[in-house]
Amino acid sequence: MGPIISGIIVGLLIVIILIRNIRVVQQAKAFVIERLGVYKTTWNVGLHFKMPFFEKVAKVVSLKEQVADFPPQPVITKDNVTMQIDTVIYFQITDPKMYTYGIEQPMVAIENLAATTLRNIIGDLELDQCLTSRDIINTKMRSILDVATDPWGIKVNRVELKNILPPKEIQNAMEKQMKAERERREAILRAEGEKRSAILEAEGERESAILRADAKKQQEILEAEGKAQAILKVQEATAEGIKLINDAMPSDSVIKIKALEAFAAAANGRATKIIIPSEIQGLAGLAEGLVQSVTKVNEEE
Numbered sequence: 001m002g003p004i005i006s007g008i009i010v011g012l013l014i015v016i017i018l019i020r021n022i023r024v025v026q027q028a029k030a031f032v033i034e035r036l037g038v039y040k041t042t043w044n045v046g047l048h049f050k051m052p053f054f055e056k057v058a059k060v061v062s063l064k065e066q067v068a069d070f071p072p073q074p075v076i077t078k079d080n081v082t083m084q085i086d087t088v089i090y091f092q093i094t095d096p097k098m099y100t101y102g103i104e105q106p107m108v109a110i111e112n113l114a115a116t117t118l119r120n121i122i123g124d125l126e127l128d129q130c131l132t133s134r135d136i137i138n139t140k141m142r143s144i145l146d147v148a149t150d151p152w153g154i155k156v157n158r159v160e161l162k163n164i165l166p167p168k169e170i171q172n173a174m175e176k177q178m179k180a181e182r183e184r185r186e187a188i189l190r191a192e193g194e195k196r197s198a199i200l201e202a203e204g205e206r207e208s209a210i211l212r213a214d215a216k217k218q219q220e221i222l223e224a225e226g227k228a229q230a231i232l233k234v235q236e237a238t239a240e241g242i243k244l245i246n247d248a249m250p251s252d253s254v255i256k257i258k259a260l261e262a263f264a265a266a267a268n269g270r271a272t273k274i275i276i277p278s279e280i281q282g283l284a285g286l287a288e289g290l291v292q293s294v295t296k297v298n299e300e301e
Contacts, residue, residue, distance in 0.1 A: 021050040023057070030096040032059040042096050061096040065157060068107060072165065073115045075122040077130055084165040085122070087114055089145065090158040098153030106152050110145070114159075117144050127166065134161050 024047055025031055031043040035055045050057070068091065072084040089110065093099045103109050121140050122130055130137070138159050146156040166174070 017052050018049075021052050023048050023050060028063045030061045030063055030093075031057050032061065032096050032100045034058040039097060039101065059096070059100045061093055061099055063093055063096075065090055065092045068110060069162070070111050070114060072163065073118060075119050077122055077125060077127050079126045081127045081166060081170060083122070083127075083130070083167070084163070085118060086162050087118060087141070088160045088162050089114060089156060090160075091149070091154050091156045093153055094155050095153030098151065100153075102152040106149075106154065109152070110149060110154070113145060113148055114141065117141055127170070131164060131166075134164075137161060 023031065023043070025043045025045050027045055029045070031048070033040045033043060033050065033055055035051070039058070040055060068089045070087050070089070072086040074082055075085055076082050091110070099106060118137075118141060121137055125133065125137075138161060141159040142156055145159065149156055
């Protein structure tokens with residue numbers, strides 16, 4: 001019974017050892033395998049078996065994109081302003097072997113490298129340039145860090161300056177400057193609005209004056225046309241009357257009587273003298289009566 005039990009125990013131990021040396025590599029993971037302390041291979045996604053006692057998993061590496069948020073670093077600008085800037089780096093491990101054996105404490109190395117690179121870049125810029133050139137700073141840092149970390153199996157995808165904190169007195173000065181700039185813009189907008197309003201008002205008055213002048217002009221034209229038409233009608237009526245008289249062929253007596261009526265109409269005013277043509281002196285009685293009527297009218301006035 002003793003040898004059987006011993007065999008069973010040994011068999012169970014072998015099975016347990018074999019099971020414990022079966023590894024499943026998950027998605028976006030990589031296992032760095034060493035044999036007797038020497039790099040052997042890198043396991044990717046799938047089922048793998050590790051040789052007991054001789055091989056070991058030296059490092060489990062995540063192949064996902066990772067984020068490193070570093071604390072604020074003091075930097076000095078070209079115009080001697082000390083600022084606090086914290087950076088965020090997005091990176092990804094592309095070579096697990098180089099990441100494992102390339103450098104000790106790669107995250108510490110990246111942090112120090114980012115700090116020194118940031119100081120070098122900011123040292124060549126003035127304060128205003130630092131505040132307005134974030135994209136340029138980010139691009140330069142990403143390029144420098146990507147080249148420096150390539151031997152470590154790390155690819156830097158993006159670098160962002162999260163916060164730029166100037167000294168308190170600089171912040172106060174910037175706030176005053178921004179307030180003055182806003183007030184200046186407000187004054188300019190107000191002046192432009194008043195100018196535009198005055199222009200519109202002047203244009204409205206000019207158009208109104210033009211319309212009034214056009215209306216008066218049209219009125220005078222219509223009145224002149226009306227008077228012209230009235231004169232034309234009178235002349236046409238006179239011509240028609242003369243034509244009718246000529247067509248009727250009146251006698252001399254009728255013509256003299258009509259002439260006398262015309263002089264009587266002319267005397268119906270303030271005139272005190274009337275000259276009677278010789279052609280109608282034959283009608284003395286009628287003329288005397290007309291003279292008496294005119295004299296009576298003048299005496300009444």
